[in-house]
Amino acid sequence: xxxxxxxxxxxxxxxxxxxxxxxxxxxxxxxxxxxxxxxxxxxxxxxxxxxxxxxxxxxxxxxxxxxxxxxxxxxxxxxxxxxxxxxxxxxxxxxxxxxxxxxxxxxxxxxxxxxxxxxxxxxxxxxxxxxxxxxxxxxxxxxxxxxxxxxxxxxxxxxxxxxxxxxxxxxxxxxxxxxxxxxxxxxxxxxxxxxxxxxxxxxxxxxxxxxxxxxxxxxxxxxxxxxxxxxxxxxxxxxxxxxxxxxxxxxxxxxxxxxxxxxxxxxxxxxxxxxxxxxxxxxxxxxxxxxxxxxxxxxxxxxxxxxxxxxxxxxxxxxxxxxxxxxxxxxxxxxxxxxxxxxxxxxxxxxxxxxxxxxxxxxxxxxxxxxxxxxxxxxxxxxxxxxxxxxxxxxxxxxxxxxxxxxxxxxxxxxxxxxxxxxxxxxxxxxxxxxxxxxxxxxxxxxxxxxxxxxxxxxxxxxxxxxxxxxxxxxxxxxxxxxxxxxxxxxxxxxxxxx
Ligand code: NAD
Numbered sequence: 492x493x494x495x496x497x498x499x500x501x502x503x504x505x506x507x508x509x510x511x512x513x514x515x516x517x518x519x520x521x522x523x524x525x526x527x528x529x530x531x532x533x534x535x536x537x538x539x540x541x542x543x544x545x546x547x548x549x550x551x552x553x554x555x556x557x558x559x560x561x562x563x564x565x566x567x568x569x570x571x572x573x574x575x576x577x578x579x580x581x582x583x584x585x586x587x588x589x590x591x592x593x594x595x596x597x598x599x600x601x602x603x604x605x606x607x608x609x610x611x612x613x614x615x616x617x618x619x620x621x622x623x624x625x626x627x628x629x630x631x632x633x634x635x636x637x638x639x640x641x642x643x644x645x646x647x648x649x650x651x652x653x654x655x656x657x658x659x660x661x662x663x664x665x666x667x668x669x670x671x672x673x674x675x676x677x678x679x680x681x682x683x684x685x686x687x688x689x690x691x692x693x694x695x696x697x698x699x700x701x702x703x704x705x706x707x708x709x710x711x712x713x714x715x716x717x718x719x720x721x722x723x724x725x726x727x728x729x730x731x732x733x734x735x736x737x738x739x740x741x742x743x744x745x746x747x748x749x750x751x752x753x754x755x756x757x758x759x760x761x762x763x764x765x766x767x768x769x770x771x772x773x774x775x776x777x778x779x780x781x782x783x784x785x786x787x788x789x790x791x792x793x794x795x796x797x798x799x800x801x802x803x804x805x806x807x808x809x810x811x812x813x814x815x816x817x818x819x820x821x822x823x824x825x826x827x828x829x830x831x832x833x834x835x836x837x838x839x840x841x842x843x844x845x846x847x848x849x850x851x852x853x854x855x856x857x858x859x860x861x862x863x864x865x866x867x868x869x870x871x872x873x874x875x876x877x878x879x880x881x882x883x884x885x886x887x888x889x890x891x892x893x894x895x896x897x898x899x900x901x902x903x904x905x906x907x908x909x910x911x912x913x914x915x916x917x918x919x920x921x922x923x924x925x926x927x928x929x930x931x932x933x934x935x936x937x938x939x940x941x942x943x944x945x946x947x948x949x950x951x952x953x954x955x956x957x958x959x960x961x962x963x964x965x966x967x968x969x970x971x972x973x974x975x976x977x978x979x980x981x982x983x984x985x986x987x988x989x990x
Contacts, residue, residue: 494524494526495512495525495527495528496526496527496528496671496672496675496695497527497528497695498528498530498534498538498692498693498694498695499674499675499679499691499692499693500537500692501541501545501688501692502687502689504675507528507534510529510530510531511528511529512526512528512529513526513529513668513697514526515527515582515668515669515671515672516582516669516818516855517581517582517584518583518584518816518817518818518854518855519584519805519806519807519814519815519851519854520805520853520854521819521853521855524581525672527668528695529668529696529697529699529700530694530699531696531699531700531703532699532700532702532703534694534700535663535694535700535703535704535707536703536707538692538694539634539663539709539710541689541692542634542662542663542689542690542692543634543661544689545687545688545689545690546631546659546690548687549631549659549660549661550630550631550633550659550660554607554608554611554657557607557608557657557659558604558605558606558607558657560656560681560684560685560686561601561604561605561656561657561684562605563683563685564653564680565598565601565602565605567680567683567684568594568597568601568680569598571676571680572591572595573591575590575594575645575676576590576591577590578673578676579594579645579670579673580814581672582669582671582672582673583641583642583669583670583814583817584805584806584814584815584817584854584855585768585769585771585813585814586806586808586811586812586813587806587807587809589768589813589814590645590806593643593645593646594645594646596646596938597643597645597646597648597650598649598938599937599938599956600649600650600653600654600938600956601649602938603653603654603938603939603956603960604653604656604657605657607654607657607658607961608657610629610961611658611961611965613626613627613628613629613967619971622973622975623971623973624971624973624974625969625970625971626969626970627967627969627970628968629658629961629965629966629967630659630965630966630967630968631658631659631660631965632658632660632711632712632735632964632965633661633709633711634660634661634662634663634709634710634711635655635660635661635662635663635710635711635712635713635714635964636662636663636664636665636704636712636713636714637651637652637655637663637665637713637714637715638701638713638714638715638725639651639664639665639666639667639674639715639717640667640716640718641670641771641817642768642817642877643772644666644670644671644673645674647716648664648666648677649677650955651664651714651955652664652677652681652691654961654964655714655964656681656686656691658960658964658965659965660711660712660964661689661690661692662690662692663692663693663694663704663710664691664692664693664694665693665694665695665696665700665701665704666693666695668696669818670817671693675693678693701725702728705725705729705732706728706732708732710734711734711735712737712963712964713725713729713735713736713737714737714955714963715736715738715739716739716773716955717738718741718875719740719741719875719901719947719948721740722739722740722741722950723738723950725738726738726950726951727950730951735951735953735963736951737949737950737955737963738949738950738951739773739942739943739955740901740903740944740948740949740950741773741875741877741901741903741947741948742773742774742775742777742901742903742904742944743777743778743875743899743901744774744775744776744777744778744901744903744905744906745778745780745895745896745899745905745906746760746761746764746776746778746780746905747782747889747892747907747908747909748779748781748782748786748790748908749782749907749908749910749911749914750785750786751909751910751911752786752909752910753908754789754790757790758790758794758797760776760906760908760930760931760932761779761794761881761932762797762798762812763932763933764776764932764933765777765779765859766801766812766813766859767812767813768813768814769813769857769878769879770813770877770878770880771878773948774903774904774934774935775933776881776904776906776932776933777875777876777880777881777882778865778872778882778883779881779882779884780883780884780885780895780896781885781886782886782888782889782892783887783888784885787863787883787885790883791840791861791863794861794881795840795841795861798840798841798859798861798881799841801813801858801879803846803848803856803857803858803859804851805848805851805854813859813879814856815851815854815856815857816856816857816878817855818855819855821855821877821878822855822856822857824878825857825876825877825878825879826857828870828871828874828876828878828880829842829843829860829871829880831869831870831871832862832869832870832882835868835869835871836864836866836869837863837865837866837869837871837882838863839860839861839862840861840862840863841859841860841861842858842860843858843859843860843879843880844858846858857878858879859880859881860879860880860881861880861881861883862880862883863885864885865882865883867884867898869882875901889914893918893921893922896923896924897922900946900947901944901946901947902923902925902945902946902947903924903944903945903948903949904924904926904927904928904933904934904944905922905924905926905927905928906927906928906929906930906931906932906934907929908930909929909930915929915930923946924944924945925944925945925948925954926942926943926944936957938956938957939957939958940957941954941955941956941958941959941960942954942956942957943955943959
């Protein structure tokens, strides 16, 4: 196997020997496309030394000069979007168009980072007391790390990298071991954009590297995006070691369909948000919640033929609405969850199991599935399936819909479809979920707002990208200064008062 996917450290690809190799698959064919070399804890510690050294010069670089690197990075990402999307699709399986969409949403965070100097100005109070000025300055933390999931192998790293770098930190990324190659393209483009060596590094690996990141005392902050159990673990261990941690977890996103909703719009929204990217999105809608039996019956009647005929295929098939899921294990897990739904009494209206994609018989494909009459006690409701499955829960009224959402431990995204402004406004105000859509099924905020769920969908107090990023990736220093120095007020033994 010649395609060994290794580390990028100090501006170059390391050619390491030894260590454990792990297969990386092309999910469309089921073939092994490369092997990732899993790094050791000692290797991670060596990279931290490189990044610490680099952070000194980079942190002292004027913010505008750092931003200029991000401007060039943005242009390079745009020029290379096609290549990046193809690499994403080859290891993730999502359609080319979907991968291009991922790149463009990642670009938003890069664009935001280009303006970060404006947000690093701090604040200044002249004459806070006689001859005393007070100012606050946000300063870089030093070395920060990111640990990312498989489902957005470019976008999620881009939520972190440009913002952390523009704030003056050096960055160590541990990408998902399932689709790691695209991060090496990002590293090359950052090099080309003029980022000094050692400021951005990629360390491939698994839990061993993650634990080394969490335990290394010179890593000041950790951004994590992935499943809830791992997010909780990262937060707990990182925080216990004194680090700043933001850990975004999994989701179970509901879409409330009110009786007055535009059903044509609802159906389009559900198809895209439920089955796009084979349901492997943390903001995918997984639970349609029609309010009232009439709405539910109408919705199911409209959905069934569309779900049955949803085209599935490899990224090279331009007609495909969705590709395969990420691994055979994931396929098996989704298949067995579908069976559990049937066994526990849900009605499987469309069964996506066992589909064959001609010429790709060994790919990890599963068709779209649609359940009706799901209840909150069933595993298909409680578990994040992370596959192309919609689990419809019928409710009698609006209040029951709110109660359902509030009873779920996840709170990443939610949507309401209605033409009633009162209902929508009440929903936005009361619903305990981090990101809310009103007639918008996937309410991922634009790059100049911040992204984050509530409850078990996040651990730590900072959301990711956008304005929250400044608070996460810098620490505030408050300075109180007196000029001129010639003032002689005498020793003051009481606590200093400003008036
Ligand atoms: P995952 O939690 O399995 O893996 C995420 C990262 O953690 C990977 O880099 C992996 O190597 C590492 N990891 C896995 N197990 C670990 C362990 N036991 N100890 C330490 N590190 C470990 O997640 P995934 O399957 O790659 O991604 C899908 C999940 O991510 C879904 O739950 C999805 O909802 C979630 N996600 C959330 C968001 C969000 O913004 N909230 C965005 C994207 C994905």
